[in-house]
Amino acid sequence: MAQDIVFRGIAAPLRLDGAEAVRLLLPVVAAGWPHEFREADPAAVPFFSIRSDAGESLLLCQSHVEATPARRHDPVNALCDMIAALALALPAEDPSLICLHAAGVAMAGRLVVFPSVRRAGKSTLSVALARAGHALYGDDVLPLCFAADNRAFGYSMGIAPRLRLPLPASIERGFRDWVDALDGPRNRQYKYLTLKGQPAQGAALPVGAFVILDRHEVPVPARLCPVTPDVAMDALLHQNFTRDRHSADILQAMAASLSNLPVFRLSFSALSDAVACLETAFSRWPDIGAPDAPAPALPFRKAGIGQGVRRARAPDALLGQRQGTVERTIGGSLYLADVEGWAIHRMDPIAAAIWGVLDVPVTRPELETLLVDTFPEVGHDRIAADLGRLLDHFAHAGLIEAKAGG
Structure with a gap:
């Protein structure tokens, strides 16, 4: 008989179909996370399922919180994969x-x-x-x-x-x-x-x-x-x-x-x-004058996967920083995050300098001329190729856009 194991704070259950060895090990491995065993609810979509099949010595394991193929594992490795899925199911609730x-x-x-x-x-x-x-x-x-x-x-x-x-x-x-x-x-x-x-x-x-x-x-x-x-x-x-x-x-x-x-x-x-x-x-810490209890936590928006336009190449136009891009300097390194929230990008010093130039709309030839003047020892063809790759990366990442007047 199939069973659902419901962890406190997680709406989706762990589904066990057979898998008696896992059922016995679970209270040991997850002793600190309150959970209860229930009869399986067909209407509930589990975050992970483990099934024993007749004639198979290994258990069939399937994550339902990430797109990965089903695998067969022994009970210990089945628990390893289940815990990895649990770490994805937890933030889905909060x-x-x-x-x-x-x-x-x-x-x-x-x-x-x-x-x-x-x-x-x-x-x-x-x-x-x-x-x-x-x-x-x-x-x-x-x-x-x-x-x-x-x-x-x-x-x-x-x-x-x-x-x-x-x-x-x-x-x-x-x-x-x-x-x-x-x-x-x-x-x-x-x-x-x-x-x-x-x-x-x-x-x-x-x-x-x-x-x-x-x-x-x-x-x-x-x-x-x-x-x-x-x-x-x-x-x-x-x-x-x-x-x-x-x-x-x-x-x-x-x-x-x-x-x-x-x-x-x-x-x-x-x-x-x-x-x-x-x-x-770490025997003691500076007194920062703040309580140990968590202050209200900041919620994270979901990334707008599929929104916006990803270009394979930078447009042949007047280019500039895309409005709404977030930038932060941490320890001397520049990091950028796109408007849709796809990714965070770390800039090397040259990329950071070019990003700074793009604060004012500029054409690709103007950027090439600036770089050739700055690095006269580097050939024009190499500069043009390297700049093209960087601008294409910026465009694909949604960090730059064509500006009016180009």
């Missing part, structure tokens, strides 16, 4: 939320956020911090909202942390033994860890800092160095998977928050050294 591919750990009453960097060990480090007594709000997915006072708040998912197996050979024996001794569902790829005393789903804390991880295979001392906020902005842009939010709203909210938050890079090799370094750095 327009003020985005979900980041990031870890968040509470340290001295603030969240330290580790945006995902491939193979940098954010899950392992966040679990090591949890082992040291710091509440883990998320090891892989972190919901965020932004308040009108420019603060960012992170929310707990209430999901057990997951580590990739096998653990790297460089991991200290004490941590490895501790992980092995913990209960939790596992397969050859992953193990979920049942940690006691972790925050329930929906618990919120203000973000105190962003930390970009730089893990080394060779021994190096753990070191936390300040970096410019555009480093965090670049990481956050790539790790925001709530893609239906209006890019201009995202850009303005992130720029405002990053203007008030420190950003660091943590270089490390040994987990214990990294934990000690972070505990020293």
Whole structure:
């Protein structure tokens, strides 16, 4: 018999058809997110479905919140895919939320956020911090909202942390033994860890800092160095998977928050050294005179997908910045968001300079002449080709438009 599992705050259910192994594991993996089992409602469209079929050892898994093909998984990997879909279903219920591919750990009453960097060990480090007594709000997915006072708040998912197996050979024996001794569902790829005393789903804390991880295979001392906020902005842009939010709203909210938050890079090799370094750095926070409770969160508009006109090439006309384009400078780097909210674009110094020139309508030949005069050592043909590609990119992204008088 099919069952619906309804998570608090999510209208769409998880649909289980058979899949008894998943039903038994779910209260362990999602212990911090209240949910209830119900008889399947044929009228309800699930956010994810898992089905067992006669003669098949693997479960058929289908996400209904993103256009991906159905896959067959064992129970643990089925839960992995379900949780990924849950992270998309959550912001669909709350327009003020985005979900980041990031870890968040509470340290001295603030969240330290580790945006995902491939193979940098954010899950392992966040679990090591949890082992040291710091509440883990998320090891892989972190919901965020932004308040009108420019603060960012992170929310707990209430999901057990997951580590990739096998653990790297460089991991200290004490941590490895501790992980092995913990209960939790596992397969050859992953193990979920049942940690006691972790925050329930929906618990919120203000973000105190962003930390970009730089893990080394060779021994190096753990070191936390300040970096410019555009480093965090670049990481956050790539790790925001709530893609239906209006890019201009995202850009303005992130720029405002990053203007008030420190950003660091943590270089490390040994987990214990990294934990000690972070505990020293974040043992206390400056008194910012703001309450810890979230202020009213700013809602995000939905992106106007399909609206507006995307051009394959820039028009042969008088060109200028498109009215309504949002621009923000973060850490010395210029970011642009189009009117429809499709995307955020980071400008390199040359592109930023050309964008500034386009504040006043100009023709392509006039731009070419300006660049040839500025870079006489570069051939005219190369400048014309590079400029053409940049203007075509601007046009396709909806950032420039033809102006009257061309």
